[in-house]
Amino acid sequence: MAADTRVPVAVIGATGYVGAELLRLLVPHPGVRVVFASSEQYRGKAIGDVYPFLRSTCDLRLEVHDAGAAAAVADVVFLAVPHGTAVPLAVAALGKGRRVIDTSADFRLKDPAVYARWYGQHGAPQLLAESAYGLPELYREQIKGARLVAAPGCYPAGALLGLVPLARAGLVTESVIVDAKSGTTGAGRSAKVDQLFAEVNENFRAYAIDAHRHGPEMEQELRAAGGTVTPLFVPHLLPVNRGILSTIYVAGNAAEADLSTIFERAWGKEPFIELRGEGTPPELRDVRGTNRCVIGWRQSPAVRQAIVVTAIDNLGKGAAGSAVQCLNLMLGLPETTGLLAPALAP
Amino acid sequence: MAADTRVPVAVIGATGYVGAELLRLLVPHPGVRVVFASSEQYRGKAIGDVYPFLRSTCDLRLEVHDAGAAAAVADVVFLAVPHGTAVPLAVAALGKGRRVIDTSADFRLKDPAVYARWYGQHGAPQLLAESAYGLPELYREQIKGARLVAAPGCYPAGALLGLVPLARAGLVTESVIVDAKSGTTGAGRSAKVDQLFAEVNENFRAYAIDAHRHGPEMEQELRAAGGTVTPLFVPHLLPVNRGILSTIYVAGNAAEADLSTIFERAWGKEPFIELRGEGTPPELRDVRGTNRCVIGWRQSPAVRQAIVVTAIDNLGKGAAGSAVQCLNLMLGLPETTGLLAPALAP
């Protein structure tokens, strides 16, 4: 029997929604072996007892969050823990010479002052300049060689894939509104009254209007792409498990630009982006369980607005999917490895 | 025993979602008796066999759509049939000297050319000038004396209650975007694949982007209130039964105006409007099963936008509720008669 050449990886924070999605993607992934998984809440339990759907393929026991132990056995360490707590775990794993892919907000913002304003003082600000923003469509080359990758926020992932091509084309200069609607897994798996079934089901609401932490992250990357305005970001909570649909309004010349060409040039070769243009608008089910982003648009010269609609799975392209895509880049594997399952529809 | 002084009313088209909601409101209404109800699909059946929840209180048998028969027994005729088909029924009932409250689009638009562009040639254009637009918050006095009332479209109802105060204050002059999300009953009760449970559940999508029939209706009333721009209207389909949440973006001076005073002056005495201002944003459950509209707002001077959020029940304030509120005005009853049940939450 040949030696197992699969790369050993660890998942710290394996039982939240992002952690579980990482396991769902990594366990069957042909290029890696999950050798370490941890959970404060379920430590000591077998993964299969917490997530029965993994029982047949993964028999690990959940450890405590110990970056040293993870780094001792894994080449790449995934972090799926709350912001703030990711910093010391990343520092420890990097210190052992391991590569880190973090799904929290801890290494996405480049400016420590901006981080401090939204999340509190940063514990290792020197790493902010080094970390790669983990959206391969934007930073593919940098990710390949990175020691530390920050998977994007779910809302920024959906918004940026719709906006960056326009920003690069000089079309984001007047006003941008991101009206986004997310499924509930984006709020994580902690017990909160306002996330109970009977509070969310048959309901819908806006929240954190113009005051959500993902706003500055969007702005950072939008400006990096050439945009000159601050986007207005309004998130809403959908009664679905997964998915973010972003309806994006770009005022100005975008209303009459050749968007087909602009998007085709930007994303035409991207394996996970489907450009639907003026055809059937994107739906959440098109991307459920996938790493894909579907993008459609309409233009209204009469009111000088372009409307761009993007659909992603917040746990896929918006978190674990992008993280695994980055992993593939970092390991020199084909970028789509383990990420090609069709959407689960219906 | 005293004579029954309740006013006899008819519901033509009683088994669609709007028709059923009319029955749900009218059967227990203390001021009226439902004496005629019709349904092409279920004619000959007892109402209670189609809608068991009405069995104990209403024993009518469903007739065919015969406006003459309705007018023979009822003082007020409600129409809840598809646009186009409402016109001849209204003409017939009016011809018998009855008053008509129509919930279709047939009498909302004032300009026959606009109607023709969106719905086809109008069958009785002379009635368009006469009909009252059935949003009491806008046309209370006219409704009281009207022969013909056109209950508002569900999307326009939600949008206009958030926009008209600003338009009257001269603040709707630059750009208005209405990003609206509706439950599925807004699409009616006809059998369509794209409205099947498994197509809508766990899904979310935009549709008819900048191309929905309710757009010109919004514009008509927005301009009537002093707005000088065409709103950009983008509807979305929510996986809930009832409710419309409209997130409205008004560019310009509205970003810094005294919205509390403006809304308070406009709606402070309205019995069905709750002004929530900068407090907890409106949710669909706040209005489920009611004739209420909840309005919240935020202002972002940095991007020169005011964000107004409104929540209504599309079958309530967006259709049957407004229709019954108009009925109360037409009959000289207290305006809230039969419409004060609290929301069904959860």
Place this chain on the structure above:
Amino acid sequence: MAADTRVPVAVIGATGYVGAELLRLLVPHPGVRVVFASSEQYRGKAIGDVYPFLRSTCDLRLEVHDAGAAAAVADVVFLAVPHGTAVPLAVAALGKGRRVIDTSADFRLKDPAVYARWYGQHGAPQLLAESAYGLPELYREQIKGARLVAAPGCYPAGALLGLVPLARAGLVTESVIVDAKSGTTGAGRSAKVDQLFAEVNENFRAYAIDAHRHGPEMEQELRAAGGTVTPLFVPHLLPVNRGILSTIYVAGNAAEADLSTIFERAWGKEPFIELRGEGTPPELRDVRGTNRCVIGWRQSPAVRQAIVVTAIDNLGKGAAGSAVQCLNLMLGLPETTGLLAPALAP
């Protein structure tokens, strides 16, 4: 202006799902005034700030759980607090000469030993014999004069209305299975991971199989009605907010008995029970938001089984609705007062 003759009532535990439903029913109830409401979690807040849908009609501030304070101002005290904690509150209110309607499990079981086995030692066992079981269809006369009423458990309410007529007819002697499916509000409004939206939505499961606390309550009342067997009770969790559908299998002679006559004799005059017999089976939407119970049945002589299906709203007939029906009886009001709103469908 005439004096307000409405009876003052208190709701201790006003912000859980049962407490909120009590307010939804009691605030518009023409025979009572809610003069006291309490909540440990939200004390000090206005009711309308916790439940905006009550804002326009109820301006009470939430107190702490103080039965003495409640008894000082109210003639009837409703308790909607967890089992165990209801006992001392009931004792205190009764001690002040007030009447108590408890919606917890604390006064439903007659045998202190059975209570102890399922809930722990009872704090006032002498009250168990006195309390009336609050299902008016079973104990109407006793409830009228009771000081202490125990509203039924939600599952027993649905099961007993389907089974008691058969038990009284001597048909419950071989085997009874209650396969019940409940919406999530039955689990209360406390923050638990397994009640999060993403854990319940698109999911379905059995739980507490043959081991649920409502089993002995069903058995107590079933035997009181003449049944001679222990029912097998299997509850399931439905991804809906409200409602319990119970599919009940009665083996033996019930398969060939004249169920129409049996049910008609038992419930034919009950204002809140609809007998559907072999017609369209009951659905949850038939009873949503109501105090009604719809009952249908089929018989299979080939396998010697009768199948009885009942639908109730777990917060209505299964809790707050029955409690208000009991209140009406206790106050000598028409039994249906405040309870006749049609179901909210769809």
Place this chain on the structure above:
Amino acid sequence: MAADTRVPVAVIGATGYVGAELLRLLVPHPGVRVVFASSEQYRGKAIGDVYPFLRSTCDLRLEVHDAGAAAAVADVVFLAVPHGTAVPLAVAALGKGRRVIDTSADFRLKDPAVYARWYGQHGAPQLLAESAYGLPELYREQIKGARLVAAPGCYPAGALLGLVPLARAGLVTESVIVDAKSGTTGAGRSAKVDQLFAEVNENFRAYAIDAHRHGPEMEQELRAAGGTVTPLFVPHLLPVNRGILSTIYVAGNAAEADLSTIFERAWGKEPFIELRGEGTPPELRDVRGTNRCVIGWRQSPAVRQAIVVTAIDNLGKGAAGSAVQCLNLMLGLPETTGLLAPALAP
């Protein structure tokens, strides 16, 4: 470049829910190529235009239902068309020497008289004896060599995997009740009012009580396994897209038998069955999107009942998954090929 050794397959009826699930499984399946797909409703369209999630991997154009054309290019023909219409298509494909896997009810029942009673006269009764019942756990060897396989009905699949081990052990001799709850895709993708979102959502109901076509299918296979009684089958409609949870009540000695050993002997080596015994009861999410069946049980000697609970995905193990598992057997491929993706949870 090496020759493509993948076996060409056809899917006739590719746009219903079962047909789409077949494509979802077959397009990425490493052992086959989908070379023909048909749809009456969407003929002429590209698959990717009907099902965008297949756009990137399957560029076929939908043909009409032509078994001859399918047989001309494919070695195995899947049929996913309504019962009755599958017969002539199967006859035609078999006549061309192709193997057929039918997902309709047309070849499941062995007795033409039983078929006639439930579905009407059979068009090719001579094939009933030949066809293999496509549940590999029951008929693995027969399936391997079959020309014609009838994939099981969704309800029978879930019930039989829970019952057959008991029947084989002589424990199904007194009474069996199958109380099953199914997601809506089981009803197919045709436009019907009672399958509209607003009719199913927030609702739950029993239907076809003791009168469903899947009853005789269950009975046939239960008796073939040694059961001596007719099961009582009561299906219910769940507001979820996918999944069947069957709560099965077996009266008699099963209440005290060694179920662990019985199930372990029967299914211990089955790759798609997880035996959970008395642990956490099965949930729909455990199997969503998979070909798996999870089985749990409890025993109640006091009432002489065993309760067996099974969970399957009605489109997976209950239809397309079993069909692909059969395909693997027929082609001599590892039985789990293309069927090992973890459940999509949440």
